[in-house]
Amino acid sequence: MIAITEKYKKEVIPAMMKRFKYKSKMAVPIIEKVVLNVGFGKMISGKTSDEEKKIIKSISNGLTLITGQRPVLTKSKKSIAGFKIRKGSLVGIMVTLRRKKMFDLLERLIHIALPRSRDFAGINPNSIDKRGNLTIAIKEHISFPEILPEKAKMFFSLEITIVTTTQNREQGLELLRLIGFPIKS
Numbered sequence: 299m300i301a302i303t304e305k306y307k308k309e310v311i312p313a314m315m316k317r318f319k320y321k322s323k324m325a326v327p328i329i330e331k332v333v334l335n336v337g338f339g340k341m342i343s344g345k346t347s348d349e350e351k352k353i354i355k356s357i358s359n360g361l362t363l364i365t366g367q368r369p370v371l372t373k374s375k376k377s378i379a380g381f382k383i384r385k386g387s388l389v390g391i392m393v394t395l396r397r398k399k400m401f402d403l404l405e406r407l408i409h410i411a412l413p414r415s416r417d418f419a420g421i422n423p424n425s426i427d428k429r430g431n432l433t434i435a436i437k438e439h440i441s442f443p444e445i446l447p448e449k450a451k452m453f454f455s456l457e458i459t460i461v462t463t464t465q466n467r468e469q470g471l472e473l474l475r476l477i478g479f480p481i482k483s
Contacts, residue, residue, distance in 0.1 A: 302401050302408075302477060310476040317472060327430070327464040327473050332400045334365060335457045337390040354388065356451050361393055363444040365403060369393045406442060407458065408478050414441040420482035423471060430470020432460040432479070 306328075314326045341353050354371070361369045372390040395403055412418055415436060426432050438453050464470040475481050 302404055306477065310473065313476050314469075314473065318469060327462050327469055329400065329404070329473075329477070330396075330461045330463050332395045332403055333392060333459045333461065334361060334369075334395070334403075335390060335392045335459070336361065336454055337457075338388075338454070341452075341454070350388075353452065354391070357391055357454055360445060360454065361391060361456075364442045365393045365395055366399055367393050367395065404460070404477075408480070410443050411436065411441045412480060416441075420480045423481055426467055426470050426474070428467050430462045430464030430467055430473065432462075432470065432474055434458050 311323050311326050314320065315323070320326055336357055338353060338357055345353070358369050369391045370393070371388055372392055374385055374387050374389045377385045412421075416438070421432070421434055425434055435455060435457050437455050440453060460474070462470050462473055464473055471481065
């Protein structure tokens with residue numbers, strides 16, 4: 299198994315230069331960052347503050363194990379009565395990864411977590427937006443090898459966004475396919 303960084307240098311750059319006729323290696327798009335996000339609004343609604351703290355701590359510990367980096371709590375920016383959310387209340391937790399930690403996570407995501415996810419049949423190409431960024435959801439965080447299912451107190455789903463420097467959807471799709479993401483044809 300070739301590391302993503304090596305594969306990018308040896309295979310992806312030449313293929314992207316040939317396909318999109320870039321004049322320089324520096325013009326070839328790259329993966330800029332990976333953002334993991336967990337919303338826990340429904341999980342903590344109607345719970346006591348002690349139960350809320352336990353849920354938040356459990357999710358935080360799970361994300362720390364997966365990413366190797368401490369997550370940040372996110373607060374709501376405005377009140378929404380329909381969702382019973384007040385301005386400034388905790389609604390989620392997120393981690394932004396760059397460089398080595400990002401590539402380590404992508405290795406585990408492509409080769410271990412996605413194939414281990416239940417009912418996985420490839421990534422839908424519609425998950426890539428018009429700027430070439432990929433957003434996928436993982437139903438259970440236990441598909442990552444760092445999480446032991448027998449020790450996990452609760453299961454949660456997470457959203458992973460892979461941000462690229464591509465200019466359009468076609469370039470993003472090609473870049474992610476060449477890197478090794480299992481995108482449906």
